[in-house]
Amino acid sequence: MLKVEGLSYRHTGRPWLFRNITLNIAPGEIIGLYGKSGSGKTTLAQVIANYLKPDEGTVRMDQQKLNSTRPFPVQLVWQHPEKAINPKWKMKKVLSEAGDVDPQILDALGIASSWMTRYPSELSGGELQRFCVARALGPHTHYLIADEMTTMLDAITQAQIWHTILDLAKKRSIGVLVISHDQQLLERLCDCVIDFNQLH
Template structure:
């Protein structure tokens, strides 16, 4: 279980973005989260994935609080794939960041072999996002946070990406926190849905 316990965050010493956020995510379940823009959802995602440290509280991963020496078991997939990939690398180099990547993941995500020799600017956003999703499936990954990962795509691309992602996480017993403004999408993909603004005890 991935637990946020009394998580609080402030960007400076006088303004709290949110305080005392508590919730839990089980392995194998998909939890949808929605909330107002600027409320702190992405900041919480970064804390859970160890990109930021909370001002108060802690993240507990399957009962562990210690630092993980290798790959962090919570992987964050960003909204804008072009910002998460080195623009100078070929896509083959990007995917090589993942040790022991199951080749089946490449096929399920619909990644074509000819894309590997291209650089990010030569692919569409939907094609790039497939690489970002594949990169999240390290053998040590236990939880994935998907932060608005299909909001910039058309309905067909959204459906393709989520269909593949759901199949992979269910097969591998990975918990997913899906963050989105689109309630209709969350209703289709989630086991349960959380309103982030109801978790907060501090307004903007």
């Protein structure tokens, strides 16, 4: 179980962005988090995934407080893949950050072997996002946060990515937090949908 307990965050000298957020995600559970742009959802995702330190509260997995060990068991997939990939690395090296990714995941995501020797600038946004998803689904991942992950992608790519994630979540009991301002998408994908504004 991933437990977010009393999480609060604010930028220095600014009002609280959110305060006292409590949220539980069970293994294999798909939770949707709805909220308008600018409401603080992305910052919450960054705190849970250990990119930012909270001002208050803790994130625990199976009763243990998460520290900064790598590979981190909670992985975050961002909206803009080009910002999450080192532009100087070939895609094979980008993928290697996750350890040994199951070749079946690469096949399910439609990642061609010829892409491995290319640089990020040589691939489309949809192709890059497939790599980001594959990297996030490495063998040490227990929870995945998808932050507006497929907003910029075409319908076919969206469907392929979500099918792969939902299938793997079931097989490996990966808990997933899907963050979006698209309520219809969340209702299609998730076991339950939470309004971000009602969490704090």
